[in-house]
Amino acid sequence: MAFYPKIYPKRNWVMIIPDKYKSQGYFSRVTKERTIRKNKEYQYRAIFSIWDGQKWNTQSNTKGLTTKDLADEWLEAKVKELTEKGKDIMLNPETVKGFTEAHYKPFLRDHKKIQYEQEFQKLDVICEFFEDKLIDEVTKLDVLAFKTWVLKRPYKRGKGEKKRSDASANRYLSRLRGLLNFAEEVGKRRSHISFKNIIAKEDPKQSYISFDEFMRVLDACYEVPKCNRWKRDRSHLRLTLIGGYTTGLRIDELRHVVRGMVKTDHSRRIGVIKLVMKDSRNKIHTKTVDVSTWLYDEMEAAGVFERADDEKVFDTTNYYNLVKDLFRRAGVSDDVTFHTLRAANATERDTAGQDRESIHAGLGWAKDSNVPEKHYLRHQDHHVIEKGSPYNERLQRLRQHHSERTPE
Incomplete structure (x- = not known):
């Protein structure tokens, strides 16, 4: 007769936590586990549970808990952590x-x-x-x-x-x-970090490109570099450079301009660019800037007005290396970049007497922002003299009138 051993089902012990601890939000207990024969000491287990509203989430620890005091210290640290972080962070920690x-x-x-x-x-x-x-x-x-x-x-x-x-x-x-x-x-952090003394204050850039220097850059567009095996000049960048200098648009904004955004008055040879960018680096998704007569002439010469509405106006392909080479050939300072054209545009407009509000709008900044004044208005000596010329003329008139009224 065959013998079949009796199989007993394995039991999973479940700790039953009284409901009275639910209002507290957590449950803690220390139990004595076993004897360590070598040192003849007891091993303690610290049990810590958090109530998430539906079930208890339990974690326990025995490592190094050779006394009840050590187990109590571990539980006190857990309670303190729960108080500081909250149960959401404790139950769902995220990296x-x-x-x-x-x-x-x-x-x-x-x-x-x-x-x-x-x-x-x-x-x-x-x-x-x-x-x-x-x-x-x-x-x-x-x-x-x-x-x-x-x-x-x-x-x-x-x-x-x-x-x-x-x-x-x-x-x-x-x-x-x-x-x-x-x-x-969203509740995944409890403490706040101030970046006030961490983010360094930036000194406003002082680089500038004068009108004469810019004209030298345009002349350099027609030079063929000796290392250029295709024997091609950089004349295709002329319109892009003038666009940046006369409108103050960033290179990524110029990249988005298509023919349909350019609205012109052909009789007066001026117009506007109604820029629309779906994903802009700032909060302004639309911008309207004026098209000067100079830019109108360049657009006409480049055949922009004959293009389809969805065709690009400005060529920005590999602009960084090409523009850097043009600046070097024109003898412009090394710290001048394409973005410097934006500062030159703002400075020249301010010198010409354009109101600050419209300058801010063209740059894409709020009316009350101090960023344009701090980072984009880089007045050179001749700008200061020109802006002060009305006052100088008034002083001259006052001196003249005074001398005429004063008897010899």
Whole structure:
């Protein structure tokens, strides 16, 4: 007769926590586990449970808890952590990378007020540094360490590497600040980090390109570089350069301009560009700038008015290297970039007497913003003299009248 052993089902022990602890939100207890024969001491288990509204979420620890006092200390630390962080963070801790991918990037993508592709690159750098660190545990010391790390990290621009400036690091710090503030808003962080003394103050740039220098750049467009095997000049950039100089539009804005956005008065040879950008780096998605007679003439010469409404107006292909080469050939200062044309435009308009409100609108800044005055109005000596000429003329008239009334 065959013998079949009796099989007993395995039991899973479940701790039953009294309902009276639900109002408190947590339950803690210390139990004596077993005897450690070598040292003849007891092993203690600290049990900590959090009530999430539907069930208890339990975690326990025995490591190093050889006395009841040590177990009590572990539980006290857990209770303190729960008080400081809250149950949402305790039950669902998220890493910087996980929170960024799951929540912050979708938020930026749906927000549609920035060019989120560029911001995603900054976020990838942030995630590379913080990796699996919990977003609630990021401290000010971590932020300072990130700043040091970013400043030591060179970046590629054109064909070479450049040392990262404070202004460049500030962009990454600003995005990190946005990430941490967003985590705080949605309840994934309890503590707030002030970036007041972390983001360095930027000194306004002083680089400038005069009208004569700009004309030399335009002349350089017709030179054929010796190293150019195709024997082609840079004349296709002439319209783009004049567009940047006379309108103050950024290179990414010029890239979006199509023929249908250009509205002209052919009899007066002037007009406007009604720019529409779906994803702009600032909050202004539409912008209207004037087309000067000079720009009108260049558009006419380039055949812009014969193009279809959806055709591009300005050629921005490989603009960075080509424009840099043109500036070098024209003998312009090394710190002058295409963006300097934007500052030159604002400065010349202010010198010509254009009101600040319309200058702000052309640059894409709010009426009460001080950014244009701080970063874009770069008055040179001749601008100061020209702006002061009405006062100088008035003084001369007053002196003349005074001398005529005064007897000899």
